Amino acid sequence: MxxxxxxxxxxxxxxxxxxxxxxxxxxxxxxxxxxxxxxxxxxxxxxxxxxxxxxxxxxxxxxxxxxxxxxxxxxxxxxxxxxxxxxxxxxxxxxxxxxxxxxxxxxxxxxxxxxxxxxxxxxxxxxxxxIDLIQAEAIKDLIHANSQEGLKRSLAQLEGTLSHDIHFFEQELVKALALSEASFEFIDEESMEFGIQIKKLISNVIAQIAQLQKSFAQQKQIREGIRIALIGSVNAGKSSLFNALIGSDRAIVTDQAGTTRDVIEAGLYKDGLYWTLIDTAGLRKTSNTIEAAGIERSYKEAQKADIVLLIIDGSVELSTSEKEVYNDLLSLYASKIIPVHSKSDMPQIDHALFPDYLKVSSHQDDSIATLDQAIKAKIADIFTHDGSAHLLTTRQHGLLLALDQKLNEILPLLKEDIAYELVSHHLQEALSGLAELTGKSISEQGMDAVFRDFCVGK
Ligand SMILES: Nc1nc2c(ncn2[C@@H]2O[C@H](COP(=O)(O)OP(=O)(O)OP(=O)(O)O)[C@@H](O)[C@H]2O)c(=O)[nH]1
Ligand SMILES: [Mg+2]
The missing domain is CATH 3.30.1360.120 (Probable tRNA modification gtpase trme; domain 1)
Structure with a gap:
């Protein structure tokens, strides 16, 4: 280097x-x-x-x-x-x-x-x-891991599991390059056979990159934990449920609609994961500017959250505008919503907003346990869609995307009258992209960018 x-x-x-x-x-x-x-x-x-x-x-x-x-x-x-x-x-x-x-x-x-x-x-x-650059990045992840899952993955990467996969890509592409170079010695019909083999090697690498990329969407949750926002109408009992879930009276609860004006966060560790629970201001039309600003923040929290507990007061009728707001949230965030009817200790009204919903009362421990279970099930659901055991940094993700693009550019070249010079050229570029990934060949600026966020002493 x-x-x-x-x-x-x-x-x-x-x-x-x-x-x-x-x-x-x-x-x-x-x-x-x-x-x-x-x-x-x-x-x-x-x-x-x-x-x-x-x-x-x-x-x-x-x-x-x-x-x-x-x-x-x-x-x-x-x-x-x-x-x-x-x-x-x-x-x-x-x-x-x-x-x-x-x-x-x-x-x-x-x-x-x-x-x-x-x-x-x-x-x-x-x-x-x-160590290689991928392992160095794993050290930073290891130190900052905020969940057992993140810790497990960064430890595996430090031991070289991801580097091993990248090394395998390198070997496959070197084989493809050797075949492409060897083809120069043969006449067209014979060299077709090389093209078939190169295609096989490249397609295999592309498939494996796709597998690696699969989990990138969940990287943030694995590293930083899960954000769970309580969203709903004023007075629906959001703060009461928030306090019950964290086991402490952090948020103020009163019978006045519009009590919570700002976002309140509390963190806790559950089953090796870090949960950030977020209590928000209740949603309603208002001319009060402070309350309106709080409501705007609630919408932002709904968007940022991994899971939304949509809290609806099960004991009172909903106004048309409230129904509109809930339907709006449902259409925006259906996949991350857990619908909840609150105040289940009181006579209930079916608002017919969801086919299925949880009935909970913040006054009853067993219903808080049910809510807890529902959140855990939703988290499990998020993680089962996770295809890869690796944590990718944004840098690694970007370089893998570029590699994927490059390899996909080669595939159409591997038909009749293959221009092997061009194939070799692209393969060489793909290989230098891989070398940048592991740090075998990387510019000084590239290297500095990786270490910029490290702490002194590491
Ligand atoms: N019966 C009953 N009352 C509840 C329950 N949860 C909350 N309440 C009452 O409902 C009122 C509103 O509760 P909060 O938790 O402050 O509701 P909120 O959704 O945070 O309200 P805002 O912050 O104003 O949007 C309070 O008087 C609570 O005591 C419940 O499970 N059962
Ligand atoms: Mg509140």
């Missing part, structure tokens, strides 16, 4: 999160990592870190240039190449006090290191071929 990096510089950063906790972790990586650690450390007797074998742990002190002790710490010594970055690495476990961490980093910098950029350790791991 023709990348310009100052690989010879030794970098340092705090790897543990900022804030309270017992232990802090600092990582030093680069050609001078051990030498720098020698300068800032002190052990009993004449022991030096540089005299120790790789992959060993040592108890010692960090001392500043004046000889004062900063902290008693553990040094983890790991020499290249068997390290995360592929370079010499020293990790220091210290007491987690921000002043201690800051002082140790300052000593390290005085001794010759520089502060690492965001994602720089991972970038070095890619450049030194310890």
């Amino acid at each position: 023709a990348l310009h990096i100052q690989d010879e510089q030794t970098i340092v950063a705090q790897c543990s999160p900022k804030g309270a906790g017992a232990i802090g972790l600092i990582r030093i990586s680069g050609v001078n990592a051990v030498h720098i650690a020698d300068k800032i450390s002190q052990f009993s007797g004449t022991k030096k870190l540089s005299g120790q074998s790789s992959h060993t742990i040592h108890y010692g002190k960090i001392v500043d240039p004046q000889g004062s002790t900063i902290d008693a710490v553990l040094f983890l010594l790991m020499r290249a190449p068997k390290t995360f970055t592929g370079q010499d690495t020293v990790e220091i476990t210290c007491h987690n006090n921000p002043f201690i961490l800051e002082a140790i980093i300052a000593c390290t910098i005085k001794a010759g290191a520089r502060l690492a950029d965001a994602g720089e350790f991972t970038k070095r791991a890619v450049i030194n071929k310890k």
Whole structure:
């Protein structure tokens, strides 16, 4: 990879999160990592870190240039190449006090290191071929995963499951290219056979890309969790159900229509997924500008949500304009709506809006459990349509789309009088697209774009 990096510089950063906790972790990586650690450390007797074998742990002190002790710490010594970055690495476990961490980093910098950029350790791991770019992206997903499902998938990707698939595409396309190049040696009738084989290889890759792309629509939910909005008329009991579902009195409940004016969110973990429940302002025609603004937000939430609990007061008649609003929402968001009739502890009216709906009362625990189950069933429904076990980043998705397009351009060329020069040219382009995906050949800007969102210390 023709990348310009100052690989010879030794970098340092705090790897543990900022804030309270017992232990802090600092990582030093680069050609001078051990030498720098020698300068800032002190052990009993004449022991030096540089005299120790790789992959060993040592108890010692960090001392500043004046000889004062900063902290008693553990040094983890790991020499290249068997390290995360592929370079010499020293990790220091210290007491987690921000002043201690800051002082140790300052000593390290005085001794010759520089502060690492965001994602720089991972970038070095890619450049030194310890992992590919797809695995590096999985690290970011792993850290930020907000659901067990997301965690599971990013962990698998870190282990190389997606890279393996991409590698397979590469092999198939290299075979196709070899066939295309070999065809130059043969007369037309004979070379037709090559075209058939190339077509088979390409069609197989196209089919597998389609499989990978299938789950892209659900990536956001897997990564960030599920958004569940409670939408409906004023006074329908939305806030009461919201409070019952989250198990706390977050939203104000009164008998006055128009109590909730703004959007209220609450998050909770359920069965390894993160749910964000959203209470909204009730929908009705109003001349009050604050309430009108709240209603507009409710519509936006309905659009953004993965699941809409459409709450209808089952105990009162609906006005014509209310029916219009509910029908409007139904036509817009049918697939994500769970229709709910509220206040089921009171005499009920069938509004004949839906063939089927849930009857719930926020005063009854069993009906909240039923609602909970219905939400879980809807979530399961969302995930069963998911075709692939991989999480794709927008970058990966875009490159796979481009690859798919390129391969589809080749297929029509594989008929009579095949122009193999052109086929080879397209295949080469497809292969360089794949190399960009794994990071084998990527511009410096492309690489920087991937690491921009990483945190310092990763
Ligand atoms: N009987 C009965 N009353 C309920 C139930 N749920 C809510 N209520 C009452 O209905 C009224 C409105 O409840 P809220 O939860 O504030 O309704 P909302 O839909 O959030 O109302 P807005 O925020 O004004 O749109 C309150 O007086 C609640 O006590 C229920 O299941 N049964
Ligand atoms: Mg409310």
